[in-house]
Amino acid sequence: MDVRSALGSMIFARVAGEEGPARRERIHGTHGPRRFGPDSPIVRVHGDASMFIGGLRALLLQSLHPLAMAAVDQHSGFRGDPWGRLSRTSSFLAETTFGTDEHADQAIAVVRSVHARIQGTAPDGRPYRADDPDLLRWVHIAEIDSFLRAHDRYGRQRLSPYERDEYVAQTAVVARALGADEVPTTVAELAESLADLRPQLASTPAARRTARYLLLTPPVPLALRAPYGTLAAAAVGMLPGWARRPLRLPRLPVTEATVVRGAGLVATRTIGWAMSAPGPAPEPASTST
Structure with a gap:
């Protein structure tokens, strides 16, 4: 196995887990109708x-x-089993983006079933349910805003303004199927929705613990800490000031525009090169749900 294939296999194993190869073959190898074409914006971004x-x-x-x-802090295994959660997230994105209609519907049904069982009380005394349409809307908006901004800055093939709107509309199909209400279908609506939700956001001990965990003590081997740190710095560099302050994250405009952005481009190009080695198409490279 050459260096490119070895690196690609290592990255894929981390993202997709032990069942990744079999799942990839099923997702990409099963014949049947699919919601999104091979050149559609959602396929290119994800x-x-x-x-x-x-x-x-x-x-x-x-x-x-x-x-x-x-909900994440009290029910998710992202600290105890980070790679298991990552592989499940990767699988869901792969099924709903690249899979057949049948596989996508099955993946959505599984997630809806899990969400229906997750409920509790937040530290501020408010009850929550994971299947709350408003919470699902927030999770979706945060994801799509992040995926699109990352692709705008670091993606290999840029989207046109029309394709950016189409991407938001395509992702809305999955969000509505999960139970979210009033999801945006254009880039302008996405920005408006994010602005409307800002009054509901706040700094909490759980949020700050999550930021420290993701940025300072990530669940990656020592050998991968440096490249992971590059990706994490690039992610922080794309957060607006209003999101950094409650998480107590610094802002270094000059460094982020030069060193961080350059390193992020090198990292994503290297990952893309490794994971495009000859063989079955890789699953989407995401760390979010």
Whole structure:
């Protein structure tokens, strides 16, 4: 096995887990109708290495909603089993982006079933349910804003303005199927929705713990800490000031525009090169749900 294939296999194993190869073959090898064509914006964005950066940004941004963060903090295994959660997230994105209609519907049904069982009380006393349409809307908006911004900055094949709107509309199909209401279908609506939700966001101990965990003590081997740190720095560099302050993250405009951006481009190009080695198409490279 050459260096390119070995690196690609290592990255894929981390993202997709032990069942990744069999799942990849089923997703890409099964014949049947699919919601999205091979050249559609959602396929191009979710198959790009920029998703590594977008996924980290999405996790940081999502943590600012106290109820969404409470659900993750109290029920998710992202600290105890980070790679298991990552492989499940990767599988869901792959099924709903690249899979047949049947496989996509099955993946959505599984997630809806899990969400229906997750409920509790946030530290501020408010009850929450994971299947709350408003919470699902927030998680979706944070993800899509992050995925699209990461692709705009680090993606290999840029989208036109029309394709950016089409991407938002395509992702809305999955969000509505999961139970989210009033999801945006254009880039302008996405920005408006994010602005409307900002009053609900806040700094919480759980959010700050999540940021420290993702940025300072990530669940990666020592050999991968440096490249992971590059991706994490790129993710932080794309967060707006209003999202950094409650997470106590610094802002270094000159460094981020030069050193961080350059390193992020090198990292995503290297990942894309490795994972495009001859063989079956890779699953999407995301760290978010």
